Amino acid sequence: MVSSVINPVIAIAINTFRETVRDRVLYAFFVFACSITVLGILLGSLSVGQDIRIIEDLGLTVIAIIGGIISVFAGTNLVYKELERRTIYVIFTKPVSSWQFITGKYLGLVMCIFVVVLAMGVFLLGLIWMVDPTHHMQLHIGSIIASLALVFLELLFVLALATFFSTFSTPIMSVIFTLSLWFIGHLGGSLLDLSKMSSNPAAQQLLTALYWCLPDLAQLTRVRSVLMYGKEPSQEIIIFMLAYVFAFIFFLLGLASLVNERREFP
Amino acid sequence: MTGVNVIEARGLKKDRVSSFLLKRSPILDDLSLTVREGETYGLLGPNGAGKTTTVKILVGLIKPDSGDALVLGQKAGEPEALKQIGFLPENPYFYSHLTGYEFLEFIGQLFALKKKELKERMAELLELVGMTADANQPMRKYSKGMLQRLGIAQSLINNPKVIFWDEPMSGLDPIGRRDVRKILERLKSEGKTIFFNSHLLPDVSDVCDRVGVLVKGKLVAEDSIKDIERGGGYKDLEEYFLTKVGG
Numbered sequence: 040m041v042s043s044v045i046n047p048v049i050a051i052a053i054n055t056f057r058e059t060v061r062d063r064v065l066y067a068f069f070v071f072a073c074s075i076t077v078l079g080i081l082l083g084s085l086s087v088g089q090d091i092r093i094i095e096d097l098g099l100t101v102i103a104i105i106g107g108i109i110s111v112f113a114g115t116n117l118v119y120k121e122l123e124r125r126t127i128y129v130i131f132t133k134p135v136s137s138w139q140f141i142t143g144k145y146l147g148l149v150m151c152i153f154v155v156v157l158a159m160g161v162f163l164l165g166l167i168w169m170v171d172p173t174h175h176m177q178l179h180i181g182s183i184i185a186s187l188a189l190v191f192l193e194l195l196f197v198l199a200l201a202t203f204f205s206t207f208s209t210p211i212m213s214v215i216f217t218l219s220l221w222f223i224g225h226l227g228g229s230l231l232d233l234s235k236m237s238s239n240p241a242a243q244q245l246l247t248a249l250y251w252c253l254p255d256l257a258q259l260t261r262v263r264s265v266l267m268y269g270k271e272p273s274q275e276i277i278i279f280m281l282a283y284v285f286a287f288i289f290f291l292l293g294l295a296s297l298v299n300e301r302r303e304f305p
Numbered sequence: 306m307t308g309v310n311v312i313e314a315r316g317l318k319k320d321r322v323s324s325f326l327l328k329r330s331p332i333l334d335d336l337s338l339t340v341r342e343g344e345t346y347g348l349l350g351p352n353g354a355g356k357t358t359t360v361k362i363l364v365g366l367i368k369p370d371s372g373d374a375l376v377l378g379q380k381a382g383e384p385e386a387l388k389q390i391g392f393l394p395e396n397p398y399f400y401s402h403l404t405g406y407e408f409l410e411f412i413g414q415l416f417a418l419k420k421k422e423l424k425e426r427m428a429e430l431l432e433l434v435g436m437t438a439d440a441n442q443p444m445r446k447y448s449k450g451m452l453q454r455l456g457i458a459q460s461l462i463n464n465p466k467v468i469f470w471d472e473p474m475s476g477l478d479p480i481g482r483r484d485v486r487k488i489l490e491r492l493k494s495e496g497k498t499i500f501f502n503s504h505l506l507p508d509v510s511d512v513c514d515r516v517g518v519l520v521k522g523k524l525v526a527e528d529s530i531k532d533i534e535r536g537g538g539y540k541d542l543e544e545y546f547l548t549k550v551g552g
């Protein structure tokens with residue numbers, strides 16, 4: 040029966056969502072993010088005059104960074120917290136398979152990040168509305184929503200990385216691994232450029248192989264810059280980007296399930 | 306008592322590997338035991354004897370280095386076996402931000418129980434362990450004994466055939482201990498197979514049919530309570546235990 044496969048996943052997702060959303064740390068981050076944006080605007084309006092574009096950029100950057108921090112920390116603590124509190128003993132002595140556990144945990148965090156991005160996005164829109172004397176929201180709303188979606192997509196990827204590492208290493212190591220790969224993801228394209236420049240065929244192959252193993256988030260950056268100029272990215276680029284990110288997420292979660300399956304809980 | 310073996314451990318070995326020079330020393334050493342359907346089995350032994358390790362192998366949390374562990378004819382830890390067992394871990398555990406009610410609901414959903422059935426079962430179990438009044442408090446505010454009661458409730462949510470309880474009486478007040486004894490009696494009368502660890506020998510001798518004594522990973526004695534108290538020449542289970550352990 041389908042429900043007997045899906046129900047545990049949903050239960051774990053809701054449980055994870057509740058645990059994360061009820062944590063005060065999350066609100067601290069949220070308040071922090073909002074204050075930084077407001078502070079930025081106050082400083083900005085003193086110097087540049089009330090430039091909506093600057094507020095927009097600042098707000099989106101803050102959302103991306105705070106969302107990233109929350110994703111990395113919540114994701115890397117995922118399995119560790121259950122181990123530390125021994126709740127893992129209760130879960131893995133129930134008929135729950137490793138992939139159900141990983142998927143449920145991941146989806147729970149995705150829900151949480153969604154709420155965070157949504158709340159910060161609404162706050163940003165509210166700010167822009169207040170600052171813009173003409174209150175022409177329709178000018179901004181499209182590009183802001185598109186940019187928020189892009190941030191969310193990137194966070195989905197970061198969460199999958201963090202989830203993957205959390206299945207076999209300590210939180211601190213997972214944070215380091217996740218941040219490194221995230222960073223590399225934005226440099227990925229340069230590996231390819233480097234390999235083209237190299238005259239040594241072995242080095243060329245090695246760099247190309249490395250490029251194909253490591254994540255490449257250049258697509259995201261490209262789409263972001265298109266949005267920045269107030270244009271619409273082409274459909275092919277969007278589809279390619281979505282396919283790439285989701286394939287990577289599936290791959291990471293699959294690997295995480297495999298690792299977790301062989302694990303003992305002494 | 307029927308003759309079917311519900312729990313079967315054959316030649317279980319588990320080593321602990323020290324981080325220094327990877328030296329191995331045994332936690333469990335060739336442990337074999339069987340528990341028949343409807344039987345209540347108490348595993349006794351001094352601290353560090355390997356009781357918890359044995360239970361963890363039987364519920365599939367850890368794998369033996371060698372030997373077989375079977376529960377209801379399935380390899381320990383297989384989903385088919387897990388569907389029909391209930392497990393209470395040794396120490397209290399909790400989710401900080403969930404209430405007891407939400408926790409119990411969560412556990413029931415892991416078994417994909419139907420909503421209505423689950424609601425009824427939860428109400429019944431909360432009543433059974435005396436936690437109805439506190440069910441809507443977050444778990445971080447529970448005392449050790451309250452967590453233990455909730456743990457007992459979650460171990461019964463799927464109406465299991467086989468029950469593994471690791472020190473069910475620890476942390477409970479005298480009323481709680483009496484309650485657990487009553488619950489055990491009731492589960493026995495329902496024909497469940499029960500496997501538990503305990504240091505509280507009077508309770509063990511009250512409810513168990515048979516006991517095994519584990520010392521340093523080896524099963525040094527195994528007898529039925531009847532034999533111990535009548536024919537064995539021991540005053541009580543405590544004297545038996547102390548003799549076997551050699552304390």
Ligand SMILES: Nc1ncnc2c1ncn2[C@@H]1O[C@H](COP(=O)(O)OP(=O)(O)OP(=O)(O)O)[C@@H](O)[C@H]1O
Pocket residue numbers: 305321332350351352353354355356357358359395
């Ligand atoms: N996670 C672990 N890593 C290494 N060794 C362990 C681990 N857990 C238990 N041990 C060792 O295994 C042995 C048996 O431990 P176990 O917890 O099974 O004992 P026990 O009989 O349940 O004791 P107690 O009565 O104190 O609960 C102990 O010597 C302990 O040091």
Ligand SMILES: [Mg+2]
Pocket residue numbers: 356357358395471502
């Ligand atoms: Mg123990």
